[in-house]
Amino acid sequence: MHKPKFQKRSLFMLAYVVFALLPIYWMINMSFKTNNEIVAGFSLLPNHFTWDNYKTILSDVAWYSGYINSLIYVGINTVISLCVALPAAYAFSRYSFLGDKHVFFWLLTNRMTPPAVFLLPFFQLYTSVGLMDTHIAVALAHLLFNVPLAVWILEGFMSGIPREIDETAYIDGYTFPRFFIRIFIPLIKAGVGVAAFFCFMFSWVELLLARTLTSVNAKPIAATMTRTVSAAGMDWATLAAAGVLTIVPGAIVIWFVRNYIAKGFAMGRV
């Protein structure tokens, strides 16, 4: 009775993996073709295998600086998000204070603002403080949706740690900052990993804000790609190669946090 059920599930898993990978396979396939071959017709494998598209991207500053810019602001954003979210999540998970529930829900509402109309005020705000076209500007703007999520996830992990641990540490003479950094953060390492993954992901894929707040110096890769789309004659091959390369950093990050997701959430919000 146990066996067949398991097999049915493996079959479903396999079907999903195929579904998940097919569009990506198609992009990878295209990234190894020439533009002529792509437009000429349908083929499952590239007939004239070429690395040229990747070479174009890796040798042209206009292309590869996009990846560097994106990585810089995503990195800044992830670090700031975690640094401010950790103490806040601790406060929410350990204490009750005036208006705590309201503040918690208010934080979440910041994920719900429709971006379109908020773009102009954002543009004006960052122009007036002189941060336009800097990595910091995008990193700060992305805090809007990443900080609430990080607080939410970390609060869940922290609530899973018994309060007795805090109390014992204080009795042993630990001050709060020392206890927090030496004892508490190592305990919720997994939660930090998961939160970092989500911050990385949402900041990496966001386009509208990043594009509005940058022009040249901090232009993200996603925005560089839209310019190719609007150019006369679609450069599908380069576009596909650029697309493949946007997956790589994320895939590396998920590889590092995979064990945290598998085991770590054990203590999380459940």
Next chain:
Amino acid sequence: MNASNKPVNQKAWFLILPVLVCVAFSAILPLMTVVNYSVQDIISPERRVFVGTEWFAAIMRDEELHGALWRQLKFSFAVLALEIPLGILLALSMPAQGWKSSLALVVVSLSLLIPWNVVGTIWQIFGRTDIGLMGAALQGMGIEYSYTGNALHAWLTVLLMDVWHWTPLVALLGYAGLRSIPDAYYQAASIDGASKFDVFRYVQLPKMRGVLMIAVLLRFMDSFMIYTEPFVLTGGGPGNSTTFLSQFLTQKAVGQFDLGPAAAFSLIYFLIILLMCFILYNWMQRVGTQTKEVGHA
């Protein structure tokens, strides 16, 4: 957050202060600006007329907007109805340990890590009947598939793209929730002679409640604000069959430069999302506790 027996400590405000400063900087000033726009007629940056609630009244009667809102609601409902069960099923099917589980996690998460406009581009090509795998396959099966010409096909393609893109989020969260269930629960269930379905209904589902709540709320909010992917894939067409709320809003704000009405509309938009999330949040919390009671009985 359940505030059952936490000590009261007003100094905790100092711990959340950095978060408040960070978020308030990017949240309150832009929001105030939008509120400011919403009550003015902006003819040019120098010439503005205060119009009070006129825009709000006009928006409420806008037929086109009702159409976009209705399409949006149908789309978000379809997204939740497909992605949540599929995500749970996927979470249940993913291998629990070993290299297979690592591999499954990486493969499943891939689609989440692709920038949204790239997602649109991938599907744009993938669905083309001349050079795309899916388009060509459907054509081969004798279906007159065209996401640029047929409204239903366009809608279904956007939906399929969203399922492909976001089901992994539900699956990852659900998977993490499942891994947190101690073996003792399964042993107890098997002693009681519980069937597979009973285990799912009374052990796994209640234990996944917390993470599923995050998943449902995130999927609702994000699908309700979907913009980039359909914009790249179909541009809102054919006709207005895939013009969802945020695209309608952008057409107003950027295309026609009607900042006043667009601002008023985005405030209403925001309130709709807020209200729906509030309802979902409370409903899921009630459902959860009832499940627990049944489980104990």
